[in-house]
Structure formats: structure tokens, C-alpha cells
Amino acid sequence: MSSPFTERGVIEGFYGEPWTHEERLRLVAELGRLGMNRYVYAPKDDPYHRKRWRESYPEPEGARLAELVAASHAAGVELVYALHPGLDMVHTDDADHAALARKARELHALGIRRFALLFDDIDEGLPDARDRERYGEGVAGAGRAHGASCSRFEAEVLAPLGIGGRLLMVPTHYAGSDPTPYRDGLVETLAEGIGVFWTGDDIVVGEVTEDHVRRAIASFGGHPLVLWDNFPVNDFDRSRAFLGPLLGRAAGLARAGLAGIVANPMVEFEPSRFALHTVAAWAADPDAYEPSAAAEAALHAVAGADAEVLRPLVAAASSWPPSAPQHPALAAEVDAAFADGGRLGERLEAMLAELGALAGLEPSTPLRAALRPWADAAPATAHVVRAALGHVRGEVPADAVEAAWEAARTARYGLARDVARGAAERALGRALPDRVRPEGDPAAAAAAGD
Structure with a gap:
């Protein structure tokens, strides 16, 4: 049986020390073996992704990124490069749009064929008076500005490169299932077909239901919806490890309209693999997914000969959500x-x-x-x-x-x-x-x- 989801994979989107190049190469190979098809590159602490988004990657970093793109392709995994201009982009400034276009063309030359634009974890509203004058005050104005910039990027950059029609974006109001003034503004200007990342009914969630998905899709005006699942991420509490299986995701999310799932892992690469194996099992066939069986398979696949040695530790750190008892x-x-x-x-x-x-x-x-x-x-x-x-x-x-x-x-x-x-x-x-x-x-x- 084929997966009901178009998008299945991992988003490296946590705060903290980014994974190493070698870890990313191992990840995309493993994703391919697990039947996953997406790796979204979005490490918050890569300066060229976020704080210095206008700047080109220096040669060593660019070469490594090109190698990662090639390795992803060889594994049957699409690398989606996420640019985060949201911290300081002026949406009415042609120079900023030119910088965004230049950066995307440079990344395209490295082999990247799919992009996402991120506007998460930023101040609400528009700090620049020119943006407020064009798009309006408050969060609704910010939504209009973000949608307009995504639409312009799609039309003026991606389409001429021959890779239009598949842009993804992260809105500022990425959590919650109901309409907000921000989302209302966003859908006014967001071009048809641009996909939206959403974290569920909250930022970190114990469950995602069909009702959550249907309401969220409606709140985003029917745009394709991809679950940015903040599991097993631990950047909010580095003392914790989440080594257990994916829990609380309803089997009918695809039937409710969800286009896919990308899991946001822990800062620690190796321990993240336990949970990611179970995400792959769920995404492959949500109706047949059984958490305890998936966890047992993940324990042996990831730990190998150390499965029994590590079993007590995995059992002690297998709870989800974070507020649930650990053991x-x-x-x-x-x-x-x-x-x-x-x-x-x-x-x-x-x-x-x-x-x-x-x-x-x-x-x-x-x-x-x-x-x-x-x-x-x-x-x-x-x-x-x-x-x-x-x-x-x-x-x-x-x-x-x-x-x-x-x-x-x-x-x-x-x-x-x-x-x-x-x-x-x-x-x-x-x-x-x-x-x-x-x-x-x-x-x-x-x-x-x-």
C-alpha cells in the first residue's frame, strides 16, 4: 500500500547547534531507506538561513550544501531549502526582493529545486512604516505582506527558473486550528497552490485530529497543509530526550485533507532516529500503525546490538507529549x-x-x-x-x-x-x-x- 501523504520527511528546524554535514548525509540516506521523501533544510542557527539570509554561502558551506543535495537526490529524497527572511525583510523594498531572488538563484545553481519561505517566530505586525502603509496595520497587515512576498517570489523567481508551483511557507500564526486576522490577511494575497506549514492545534501537541486538520485548512483558505510536527524536538528543554514512538496522530488525517508530515527532531541527531523511524511507519500507513510495534522495530533498527542495553533508557524516555509521565x-x-x-x-x-x-x-x-x-x-x-x-x-x-x-x-x-x-x-x-x-x-x- 502506498502512503496517503505526498510529503513525508524531516524538517531540521530546531534552535540550537545545527546537525553536522555528516549527520545530514546519514539522515537523507536513512530517510530514503524508510520510504520518506522530504528533507526540509531550516536550521534556525544557520546564519545564512535566517539572520544573514541576504548573504551568499561561503565556498566551503556551499560545496557541502551541493553535496547534500546530490546525496538527497540519490536517496530519492527531495531537499527543500527554507529561507527565513521574516526577521527584517521590508516587503515593499525592491532591494530586499532582489536579494531574495539572488539568494534563490545561487541555491538553484547548487542543485536546489524546491524552496520554502519562513515567517515564524518573529514579532507580530510590520515594523516598517512603508509596509504598514501598503498592507495595513496589525497582524492582518503582516499576513497580507507575507502572502504578497511569497506570491511575488513564486511568480518572479521560481516560475522563471522552471520550478514554480511547489512553494511552501511558514506563517507567523503557524499553530492553532481556527481563523485569525493574520490568516485572513495572508489568504488575501497568497497565490493559489502555495503550501502552508502548520504545527497543529498548538506549537507542541499530544494529538492531531481530523477536525483539527479540516478547521486549519479552512482557516488558511484551502491552501495545501503540511504538518510541521514538533516531535521529537527538545530545543525547549534540553534536559529531555524523547525516544518513544509517535503518538496521538489520528489515522484519518490524509482523508481530512492533510498533504503531509515533516517531523522536527531533537538537537541530538542519533537519539532522534528512534522517533523518526516511527514517524516513517505512521506516514507509510496510518491505519495500520501500532506505536508499540513501531517502537520495538525502531529500537532494534537504531540501536542494533545495543538494543537490550539501551532498552531501559528508551523506556524511561518514551513519553509524549512532554507533559506526560516519562515512565x-x-x-x-x-x-x-x-x-x-x-x-x-x-x-x-x-x-x-x-x-x-x-x-x-x-x-x-x-x-x-x-x-x-x-x-x-x-x-x-x-x-x-x-x-x-x-x-x-x-x-x-x-x-x-x-x-x-x-x-x-x-x-x-x-x-x-x-x-x-x-x-x-x-x-x-x-x-x-x-x-x-x-x-x-x-x-x-x-x-x-x-
Whole structure:
């Protein structure tokens, strides 16, 4: 069965250190093997993509980009280059349009045949008085300006190059499923056929439904809609790793009109591959997708011989959305232990031992090296749980429980990695419900029963 989606792939669109050239080459090869067909190049911290969008790529960077385009083509993957002029483009300034055209022609000479224009994560409204005079005040004026610039780019640059008709864009109001004044302005000037990226009903979402898609398409005037899925991205919380399967995407999104999905991954390339394998499985056949089976296949495909070594860490970091418990099975065992007077059952003992054994994971492969910080953090969770249960049994003083938590908390706030934090918070809150905690300490919420 062929996929119901025209666009299936990855968008490198996170904030933080961009992936290396070698990682991108590996990515496009893997996307091809997985049946994915798009790689959208949009790293926020590539200066020539965003802050210095008018400037040409220096020779070394340009050569690498050309190599990446060729590798993508060989893998059956289309590289979509995203330019982000939204920070400071003056939409009524012919010089800025000329700069955009010049940059696109230079990229075309490197082999790029498809483009996107991005206007996300910028101030609402139009800062330049000339733009406001032509397009109007407020967010509606910004929408008109963005649509007009996209339409002009399509007509004056892409069509003469012979690659018209397939432009994509990211609006400033990229999240949410209902009309806004910005979207109303955008559709007034956005040429027919230009596709729109959309992140769902919010920026990072637990679910995407057919109703969300239908409403979003209507709010964008019927333009083709591609889901920019902020999964498994972690640039908003670098202490987290999201290693589990894609969850909460309804099977009927294509039938509701969605043209495709591109997943925005983590800053860490290697760990992102677990989730991306499951995105590929979902995009190939949403009706047949089974998250646990996809996760198991991804574990073996990505970790290989290390699958069993890494299984406990993957299980501890498989929740989605970010607000969900990181390790529901561990949390359930912790609750059962408290209900049993603090006694560790066999399963809980085994889980804590597995987390403790992750310390000192030998960084002998790129995946192991990337996961090492989380592996080293895992024993802290186990230590807090053990101390909290020991206190309930009368074997561990309250100060020792607090010390275990403080050590883990301080490390986490210092950008150490966070593994099954919810289980540790839960245990601490149950063991010491009356302790006063520092402002911002997550265990305070657990102690309060939140």
C-alpha cells in the first residue's frame, strides 16, 4: 500500500547547534531507506538561513550544501531549502526582493529545486512604516505582506527558473486550528497552490485530529497543509530526550485533507532516529500503525546490538507529549510500593537496578555517546526512589531523602539530563508531603498532589 501523504520527511528546524554535514548525509540516506521523501533544510542557527539570509554561502558551506543535495537526490529524497527572511525583510523594498531572488538563484545553481519561505517566530505586525502603509496595520497587515512576498517570489523567481508551483511557507500564526486576522490577511494575497506549514492545534501537541486538520485548512483558505510536527524536538528543554514512538496522530488525517508530515527532531541527531523511524511507519500507513510495534522495530533498527542495553533508557524516555509521565510503568510500581508500606516489589527492584546500571555507559558508538548524559543521570532517579521508600519503611532519615533529591535536582537545573523525573518527584512527594521546598522545585507540585 502506498502512503496517503505526498510529503513525508524531516524538517531540521530546531534552535540550537545545527546537525553536522555528516549527520545530514546519514539522515537523507536513512530517510530514503524508510520510504520518506522530504528533507526540509531550516536550521534556525544557520546564519545564512535566517539572520544573514541576504548573504551568499561561503565556498566551503556551499560545496557541502551541493553535496547534500546530490546525496538527497540519490536517496530519492527531495531537499527543500527554507529561507527565513521574516526577521527584517521590508516587503515593499525592491532591494530586499532582489536579494531574495539572488539568494534563490545561487541555491538553484547548487542543485536546489524546491524552496520554502519562513515567517515564524518573529514579532507580530510590520515594523516598517512603508509596509504598514501598503498592507495595513496589525497582524492582518503582516499576513497580507507575507502572502504578497511569497506570491511575488513564486511568480518572479521560481516560475522563471522552471520550478514554480511547489512553494511552501511558514506563517507567523503557524499553530492553532481556527481563523485569525493574520490568516485572513495572508489568504488575501497568497497565490493559489502555495503550501502552508502548520504545527497543529498548538506549537507542541499530544494529538492531531481530523477536525483539527479540516478547521486549519479552512482557516488558511484551502491552501495545501503540511504538518510541521514538533516531535521529537527538545530545543525547549534540553534536559529531555524523547525516544518513544509517535503518538496521538489520528489515522484519518490524509482523508481530512492533510498533504503531509515533516517531523522536527531533537538537537541530538542519533537519539532522534528512534522517533523518526516511527514517524516513517505512521506516514507509510496510518491505519495500520501500532506505536508499540513501531517502537520495538525502531529500537532494534537504531540501536542494533545495543538494543537490550539501551532498552531501559528508551523506556524511561518514551513519553509524549512532554507533559506526560516519562515512565508510566515505573510510576505505577512506585505507587504500588508506597501502598505496600514502602516495600520494593521484584519488578520495581529490577527497574531501579536497570536505571542504576546505565551509569558509565561506554561511548563506543555515536548513539551511545549521544545518550551518555541521560544514561549518567538515570541512577539519580533510582536513588531518590530508593531513599523515599526507605524513609517510609523507617530506614532512611528525611534529610537523606532530601539530599538525594537535591543532588538530582541541582544536576538537572545545571542542564544535566532528566530521566523519569516524574517517578522521582512522585516518590519524594509521597515520602515527605509536608516538607517546604524551594520555589520552582517540581517536587512541590508532587507533594501537593498535582
